[in-house]
Amino acid sequence: MKTRHLLHIFKRLLLYLLLTAATVAMSFPLFWMISSSFKTIQETNSPGIVWIPRQPTLEAYVGIFQNVNFLRAYFNSVFVVSLAMVGTLISIAAVAYAFSRLEWPGRNLVFFLMLSTMMIPPQALIVPQYVFFNRLGWVGTFNPIVIPGYFAGGAAMIFLLRQAMAQIPKELDEAAFIDGANHIQIWWEVILPLSKAPLATIATFLFVGLWNNLLTPLMYLQTVDLYTLPIFTATLYNINQTVQPWPTIMTAAVLTTVPLIVLFFFAQRYILDSVVISGLKG
Amino acid sequence: MPQNPYLNVLLTALLTVFFILASSFVLAALAWLAARLFRRTAREQQNAFAGYLFAAPWITGFLIFVLVPLGFSLYWSFTDYRVTASAPPQWVGLENYRQLLLADDSFRASLLNTLYLTVLGLPLQMGAALLLAVLLNQKMRGERLFRMAFYLPVILGFNTAVLLIWRLMLNTGTGIINQLWRAAYQIPGISELLRAIIYVQEISAAFFLGLNNRSFNLMYKVVEAGFPEVNRVPLWVQSPLWSKMAVILLMVWGCGAMMLIFIAGLNNIPKELHEAAQVDGASPWQRFWKITLPLLTPYIFYNLVVGLISTLQIFEPIFVLYRDNQPLLSSAISMVYYLWQKSFSHFEIGYGAAISWVILVIILSVTLVQFALQNRWVHYDIY
Numbered sequence: 001m002k003t004r005h006l007l008h009i010f011k012r013l014l015l016y017l018l019l020t021a022a023t024v025a026m027s028f029p030l031f032w033m034i035s036s037s038f039k040t041i042q043e044t045n046s047p048g049i050v051w052i053p054r055q056p057t058l059e060a061y062v063g064i065f066q067n068v069n070f071l072r073a074y075f076n077s078v079f080v081v082s083l084a085m086v087g088t089l090i091s092i093a094a095v096a097y098a099f100s101r102l103e104w105p106g107r108n109l110v111f112f113l114m115l116s117t118m119m120i121p122p123q124a125l126i127v128p129q130y131v132f133f134n135r136l137g138w139v140g141t142f143n144p145i146v147i148p149g150y151f152a153g154g155a156a157m158i159f160l161l162r163q164a165m166a167q168i169p170k171e172l173d174e175a176a177f178i179d180g181a182n183h184i185q186i187w188w189e190v191i192l193p194l195s196k197a198p199l200a201t202i203a204t205f206l207f208v209g210l211w212n213n214l215l216t217p218l219m220y221l222q223t224v225d226l227y228t229l230p231i232f233t234a235t236l237y238n239i240n241q242t243v244q245p246w247p248t249i250m251t252a253a254v255l256t257t258v259p260l261i262v263l264f265f266f267a268q269r270y271i272l273d274s275v276v277i278s279g280l281k282g
Numbered sequence: 283m284p285q286n287p288y289l290n291v292l293l294t295a296l297l298t299v300f301f302i303l304a305s306s307f308v309l310a311a312l313a314w315l316a317a318r319l320f321r322r323t324a325r326e327q328q329n330a331f332a333g334y335l336f337a338a339p340w341i342t343g344f345l346i347f348v349l350v351p352l353g354f355s356l357y358w359s360f361t362d363y364r365v366t367a368s369a370p371p372q373w374v375g376l377e378n379y380r381q382l383l384l385a386d387d388s389f390r391a392s393l394l395n396t397l398y399l400t401v402l403g404l405p406l407q408m409g410a411a412l413l414l415a416v417l418l419n420q421k422m423r424g425e426r427l428f429r430m431a432f433y434l435p436v437i438l439g440f441n442t443a444v445l446l447i448w449r450l451m452l453n454t455g456t457g458i459i460n461q462l463w464r465a466a467y468q469i470p471g472i473s474e475l476l477r478a479i480i481y482v483q484e485i486s487a488a489f490f491l492g493l494n495n496r497s498f499n500l501m502y503k504v505v506e507a508g509f510p511e512v513n514r515v516p517l518w519v520q521s522p523l524w525s526k527m528a529v530i531l532l533m534v535w536g537c538g539a540m541m542l543i544f545i546a547g548l549n550n551i552p553k554e555l556h557e558a559a560q561v562d563g564a565s566p567w568q569r570f571w572k573i574t575l576p577l578l579t580p581y582i583f584y585n586l587v588v589g590l591i592s593t594l595q596i597f598e599p600i601f602v603l604y605r606d607n608q609p610l611l612s613s614a615i616s617m618v619y620y621l622w623q624k625s626f627s628h629f630e631i632g633y634g635a636a637i638s639w640v641i642l643v644i645i646l647s648v649t650l651v652q653f654a655l656q657n658r659w660v661h662y663d664i665y
Binding site: 012018029033044046047113117120125131150158204230236237246252268 | 283287288290291292294295298299302313317326329330332333334335336337339340341342343344346347348350351352354355358365414417418420422426428429430431432433434435437438439440441442443444446447448449450451455456458461462465535542591594595597598601602605606607618621622625626631634635638639641642645646649
């Protein structure tokens, strides 16, 4: 009995050791980003390992906060992402309501169509969309990044929300219906408050997708004053330079990832369980 | 429209909302009318109105941003159409496709590179995800903390800033990864493993490059050079033999999304099955192969379908790591990167449309083949 107990402890130790090693490996880029942002250029290019800078310098931070282009890119990203998120979330919530709580002719067909759009790579659409937006005079504006989402962009998000909404008991709508509520009221006052967790999940995914988006801004925002963070950061790294300004790049990286990490910290209990909720049985 | 970009987009957003509301009511009214014409009950007429009212944003969006663009791009793919020339599209029939599939070396390179990432990167990514999920499936303290740490890379994802962190870490000479690699040579016994990894990787990369260049000289050279000597390090973002491996490293790092799916799958496996097998004397290893893996196949299938679609569309890592890097570009370029380059650097819209249709057909057929083959290895019946 005693050896068995020891074996159990040994197994646990091994498990924790493995998991800790994996955690260190997975989080290492973050550590390296923060550490490098406090280094000097010489330290980032030194042939020896500088784990933690001996004399941490705020030079890169001071420099980047004086860089007008960075500040504007940051503002642009926040502005564009929030504007896009409002419309996208509301429209997705409406469409998910139609797919989960309402019975209407053609619903299954439209739902199937929606699911099959997930197979179309967005890149297959970017060329004609570019020509279309060019005709509208939208090249060089934020419109192509913000507006398409207002049409319930994101089939996967609609699907996730629909699955969650379908699990709310039908009696709730019927009771509200008998009390004289119309569909808009039932949607806004009954169903949405009960869908806070899946809404938080898709809001997080939407934020991440928009905040990290490089391709669309790259196509439409051609002047420095319209750049969003991903493009601005990409321009910091220039292959034709012999010495890259790594501390500055890493400082931009820290400031870019902070909103993502904070958001993830608050939303993690929704995200990490959402897959279990959405139920993926065949 | 106001010149100020912020006011401009605010106003456009407002107009869009009005447009969506108006078109939703029109669509809903049409549905209501149709239901009336077909003499449905009053309740059904109401339902048709409400259903189309709420679904309308997606339906109009689908028409404007998916169906019509797809139609146009299909037409343009048969034309010579350049934005810079300001000439209307000229019908050229199958010429774009002929050139793309038979005569375009860059496209072939991009196809083979994407294939390499799919064949080598995806299994590694899924394997890492499965390993982490199995480790996390034990009942223990701090499980949530580990889960967060493994999922965080997915949130950071292919953000430019995060990709640049990897660029710094992958520097051949001074990057931290190679520093650690060199340090690892001091540990006895690991040296052979590290050199074997370099050897196998370089040969397989040279083979793929050989397919691309239609000459296997490079591969013969790598083989002839023999087993790598001590202190050799991977060249990551500085050699055609390693450029794709850097991307694969990034893919494995972001395996958290697949891990979550696997955790959900492992949770759904009935505990009784494992207990019964344990009573019958099955070893943990046997139980993994005979119980866990077969019951996990629906989740493996899901990850495979989604993973293939996203790997075949890979773009950001290539753009951030290899943009403007002429010597390496042909060894790293992906299909979507090539599409972007043709359409938005060279403004060859017709040719770009043809590329996007080839990508679309590849993804569709790969997905359909998987669905056709799933009955052979995916077990849904056990649930």
